[in-house]
Amino acid sequence: MNHLAASELILNQDGSIYHLNLLPEQIAQTILLVGDQNRVEKITQYFDTVEVVVKKREFHTQTGTYKGKRITVISTGIGTDNIDIVLNELDALVNIDFDTREIKPEHTQLDIIRIGTSGSIQQEIPVDSILLSHLAVGFDSLLHFYQSDEIQLEDFNKALERHLDIYDRNSKPYVVAADQHLIAQFSSPEVYEGFTGSNVGFYAPQGRVLRLPLRDDNMKGKLATFSHRGKKITNLEMETSAIYGLSKMLGHRALSVNSIIANRATGNFTSDGAQAIDKTIRYALDKLVG
Ligand SMILES: O=P(O)(O)O[C@H]1O[C@H](CO)[C@@H](O)[C@H]1O
Numbered sequence: 001m002n003h004l005a006a007s008e009l010i011l012n013q014d015g016s017i018y019h020l021n022l023l024p025e026q027i028a029q030t031i032l033l034v035g036d037q038n039r040v041e042k043i044t045q046y047f048d049t050v051e052v053v054v055k056k057r058e059f060h061t062q063t064g065t066y067k068g069k070r071i072t073v074i075s076t077g078i079g080t081d082n083i084d085i086v087l088n089e090l091d092a093l094v095n096i097d098f099d100t101r102e103i104k105p106e107h108t109q110l111d112i113i114r115i116g117t118s119g120s121i122q123q124e125i126p127v128d129s130i131l132l133s134h135l136a137v138g139f140d141s142l143l144h145f146y147q148s149d150e151i152q153l154e155d156f157n158k159a160l161e162r163h164l165d166i167y168d169r170n171s172k173p174y175v176v177a178a179d180q181h182l183i184a185q186f187s188s189p190e191v192y193e194g195f196t197g198s199n200v201g202f203y204a205p206q207g208r209v210l211r212l213p214l215r216d217d218n219m220k221g222k223l224a225t226f227s228h229r230g231k232k233i234t235n236l237e238m239e240t241s242a243i244y245g246l247s248k249m250l251g252h253r254a255l256s257v258n259s260i261i262a263n264r265a266t267g268n269f270t271s272d273g274a275q276a277i278d279k280t281i282r283y284a285l286d287k288l289v290g
């Protein structure tokens with residue numbers, strides 16, 4: 001058996017995993033991920049009980065029960081770099097024995113559901129709507145550091161490369177699907193079906209211009225006009241691609257539930273972000289126990 005060195009599987013003095021600061025017994029098998037630390041309590045305010053509260057850096061965790069179901073809520077902060085940490089450490093908490101530092105023979109599968117904010121790039125997907133990411137495309141390169149070819153949708157990758165004509169020093173896009181069981185569980189006529197683009201920044205990587213010009217002025221337009229096998233890219237944010245990719249490789253189920261707060265096609269921004277996010281949180285909690 002492979003014994004993981006102290007420099008690779010890093011445990012704190014109290015036995016908790018390095019960044020999340022959590023012990024294996026402190027997490028549930030259903031995990032809600034949010035970007036914003038302050039969104040954790042916006043979710044657990046609806047819980048019956050909260051048994052764990054742990055904070056380290058941007059990673060704020062609370063575990064409790066909602067209508068009798070044990071759920072853990074964790075803030076990831078912004079970006080797929082943080083998702084690399086959160087997904088690997090969550091998996092280690094359930095699938096590595098911290099005493100022997102060996103991978104457990106039995107695999108535990110987590111349900112990992114992101115509740116995030118996002119900007120629509122299609123006129124017909126308005127602000128204050130909820131969108132499920134059936135597919136995600138990563139422009140962030142994280143997956144390319146792993147042996148991830150098997151879980152990528154190569155025909156989508158190639159079609160995107162052709163359509164976007166990406167600058168050759170940028171990384172190549174990778175497309176990954178959500179878990180089909182979670183899609184079925186969370187779908188309803190109330191929510192949009194989407195294909196979510198995740199990138200490494202909020203401004204130029206999402207085609208936003210304040211003072212700095214873009215390398216490719218037409219990037220947002222090209223993203224919005226992409227279509228392959230009847231699927232269009234619908235919205236942009238900064239984490240879903242990595243959550244889908246790492247979850248698939250690690251044998252977990254993942255879904256991203258997006259609160260659309262901006263419409264980049266019309267230039268609109270929600271007039272009440274708190275209400276839009278609360279609606280998305282209540283929708284997701286209802287589907288989790290429904
Ligand atoms: O609201 P969260 O979950 O942080 O998600 C979105 O908001 C942040 C940018 O404002 C990025 O993390 C993006 O993915």
Ligand SMILES: O=c1cc[nH]c(=O)[nH]1
Nearest residue numbers: 117118119237238262
């Ligand atoms: O446009 C948006 C809105 C929220 N989060 C993003 O990353 N982009």
